[in-house]
Amino acid sequence: MRENNTSIKGDQRAQSALTEGVRWASDLTRARQAGPSLSHKDWSQAGFSTAAVHAGTMDDEATGAVGTPIYQTSTFLLGDEQYRSVEEGYARDRFIYTRYGNPNQWALQTKLAALEGAESALVFSSGMAAITATVMALLDKGAHIVASNELYGGTYNLFNQEMPTMGISVSYVDPRDYEAIEAAIRPETQMMYFEALTNPLLKLVDVRRLADIAERKQVRLVIDGTFLPPVCCRMIEQGADIVIHSASKYLNGHSDLIAGAIMGSRKLVDMVWPRLLAFGGSLDPHACFMFERGLKTLAIRMAAHERSALSLASYLEKHPLVKRVYYPLLSTHPDHDLAQRVLRNGGGMIAFEISGGDTAALELLKHLKIPKQATSLGGVESLVSLPYNTSHAGYTSKQRLDMGINPGCVRLSVGIEDPEDLIADFDQALKAL
Amino acid sequence: MRNGISVTGLSEFVDEIKQNAEEGIAAYGVELNWQSGTRSKVKTLPMTIGTHRISRDFSWEIDEPRQLLGCNHAPNPQEYLLSGVGACIMVGFAVGASVMEIQLETLKVTVQGELNLAGFLNITPDVPVSFTELKYCIEVAGNGTPEQFEQLRQTALKQSPNAMTIMNQVSVVGDLIIK
């Protein structure tokens, strides 16, 4: 360390690898550490709500203002230390330019890493920016991906339309068929890519089992955890190498911004960071501030989502016009045993099938007064949509049937409204059919 | 980054291997398919570093000059061998310069060798088949002192897996599969 800490604008603990007399690689002294972060208090033993409120959040030193100030700047004053960090390759630990890093991004990243129990995190301007940067960071020319055959449409488009242009191929397999997943792995496979809970039928994947395959086959496991934020299940603990989120959903939780995030080891997140810089999907400081505020209530929001979703799912299951309900915490859910083992919270996503097919489903939507007809999920307000004319409109009805999406399938993101009100609303809407 | 090398990343990798020796194990392979005459096509096989596989989607051709009964369509095996040694020394030099905080301006490595084809052709049994000497020359410009560059030269050679494979000899084991 050649300068005193006050000159360091960034992570004080992160230092140059070079000291006097270094002759060869083995003399270098820097080891990887968690972060980067401005606050190094360890919240890993704290509960989710405590970590959500406190981890990463910094009070303003100059004024004593409580909460992370908004650093609405594109750039930072440069000094010797910053120049040095660029020259030696530790620029991620310093403030240089907001696309590279900004205190609001760091505050958020520290909070996300604490919630996931991960060493490092990055935030992005969308979930898709997070996915693109991650996938491109972990793959090489000629690589192959083994992915779920029930991916979010945007991810499927990236894999199906963009990856082949870059010489990367993808095989799609049933996320519950672990033998088929293993059989799909080839010598050039570098990544397994799955969603923790699928859309719309909420198949729960066994991340531990996938991680076991990944380890034996020497490939990376990437999990899109959007439907199951860390309060429900920590994917890194289960063995994922990187967990990706569309933070536009539960993590921010208020349907008022678009953002993405990844969490994982410092080693892998450091590999993604240069792609964030190159592809440019950085999150604006003001959006970070909103996201940080939203994230503070993640645990209590998830408790409310689960409470309302479980009540509503149980009610729907008994309704004569409802043929089938999918919710991981219902004993009738095909993955219920797994859910009991791995989920601390069942989340707020429900799918159900009503009698009368898509016409009846459309009619139901018209009569609902609380859930809004909109795509997206994970916000405080309930949102409802039909896969046949939204997320899965690109498929033929036969293809949808093959996937198990039957006519009359409704996807519901249960908000935090009182369960009695939601049940009463569904009761009147179903009566009107 | 100085010389385009992240000494931070290098340091962290070094530490990772110190913590877990398995992370330092690199396994490589190439596959050659005979095309015709003296010409072959090479492709890289997936590589592993530590516990992870890396796709290596590269291929190139190898041939001999007409004088050696080829078509002179590509470099020959000896040139690949020499370039493998030269590139390896060059990487070591650039890495060493970076950790010694030397900014390189230019760096050129030449590797030359001579062999007697009478050995390969077994015309004269006491003539060695192999190269009997390889000569390298490093031409460098940068802000290091002559002592530093000399130190770098020695380290680059001593730490070069390819140069050391040749200098220390390596056992070559093989199989034959008849289809």
Ligand SMILES: Cc1ncc(COP(=O)(O)O)c(C=O)c1O
């Ligand atoms: C599972 C899943 N992954 C990724 C995304 C993409 O996220 P974003 O819309 O924030 O780019 C979505 C968004 O709809 C999603 O549902």
